[in-house]
Amino acid sequence: MSPATRPALATPAQGYTEPRFVDVAGTPTAYRRSGSGVPVVYLHGHWATRRWLPFHEELARSVDLIAPEHPGFGESGPLPKAATRDDLVLHYRDFLDAVVGAPAHLVGYGLGAWIAADVATWFPERVASLTVIAPFGLRVPDQPIADIFLMNPADLMAAYYHGDPAPYADLVPGVGSPDQGGPEEFAQRYGELGSAAALIWNMRYDLKLERRLARLELPALVVTAGEDKIVPAGHGERWAELLSAKQVTIPDAGHAVVVEQPAAVADAIVELASEVASR
Template identity: 30%
Template sequence: MTDLPTGPIALHVSGFGTPLVLLHGLGCDHRSWDFAAPLADRFRLVSYDLPGHGATPVPAEPYTVEDLAQQLADLFRAQRIGRAHVVGMSLGGLVAQHFAAHFPALVDRLVLIDTIPRYTAEMREAWLERAAAARAGGVASLTEGLLPNWFSPAAIAADGAGVRYFRAALAGCPTEGYALACEALAAADLLAEASRIAAPTLILCGSDDRTPFVEGAHWLAGTIPHARVVEIPGTRHAAVLERPDLVLPQLREFLTGG
């Protein structure tokens, strides 16, 4: 555990070189970035479990995406990171957006994966309903309903490593940690932040993700000054888990100057 002003977090560091900070998605933990281990030949990989996920304790009070970005800034100070590449997926992508907009001197290159600046009204209501459902029945009870949003039918049928990890992550995710994160996502509104992001930005999205995510990816690419978008073919919301073989080369090329 690493102690920060907001409380302890479960931190994982490997490799040497330019720091590369990896922020996971809702219900997941640092293990969702295991596929990125080969990047340790060029980068110092820094990943951690977000509050109420993995081994990081559940916060005592509700929090916002902005709070998570401030926590990330605290981590930079604690780890003496002056500047880093930042990669965020889904929930982690919202944290990365706010962080890059408000702490531009700390971000070299930015990668946003399967994320969105603000959810539609219908999706915001759904987040609150999901928080209530998690509290009522536990996070694992949501798994079968979430799988078709995160993975293609072929991936679910194959029951590969990414799908098995997702099932296990949800089964182990603390109920209140998950619910608080859902509520933070419902309240998130980063539309005004995008134009403030100065870092070169790569946006990755699953080609078959739900329409708001695909449209959101292209909106971000058109609004962030130095951004481009790449769709990962045949994937839905969990492109990093379903096709890490396609995501990893995109990360390596972009982060090494491509």
């Protein structure tokens, strides 16, 4: 399916930009790119696709930022039948080869952090550093990640944000009210939740990831939010321990830390990239 023949999607009210496309093993993959400097590839979570947000803009001031959309999300083609996270790892190996060509600083948020970590563990030669933000993927006893698939849509805004969520109403997979983009955006966001469920419904964490992260010898950073109601604090601590990584906790932010505190998150990523470049 080419971009021209794909069904028309709802256009978000804020932050929308036209993507570029690259064919990755038959899957048209949408991505946005801006800036100059070292290449940084950002893998999104299960929401807030089809946009160039202030977070992206902050990063692009200092680096060459490449922000693809996973298959089944945003304007990329659908997930292959019966696809798993392993298929996404191969997809992003091919994407990095086709679009970047050199080792990239790999950054992932939420579900995207889990995917980024898998890519880094299987193909470390393609990764200059790994940054995970509010990461999914590990099992931490007595601190389960909130089940996003069981949450009431009306409660998602309060769960994702620490401050006033009103300015970001159409980002979160919530109800289909006009301020949240209406029924078209509602359908788009819940289609993407379906894609997320296809990847992580049966396995909300990967027990093998612990030993793989501990063997990964890459510069790494863990970014957590001080008021995260989705990913408990113990997860960031465990990721940092396994990766022998610096942990940065951003205050006054919930799980939507890249939206609520874009400059602080971008600064932490740029600092790591600069440290690696200076070695």
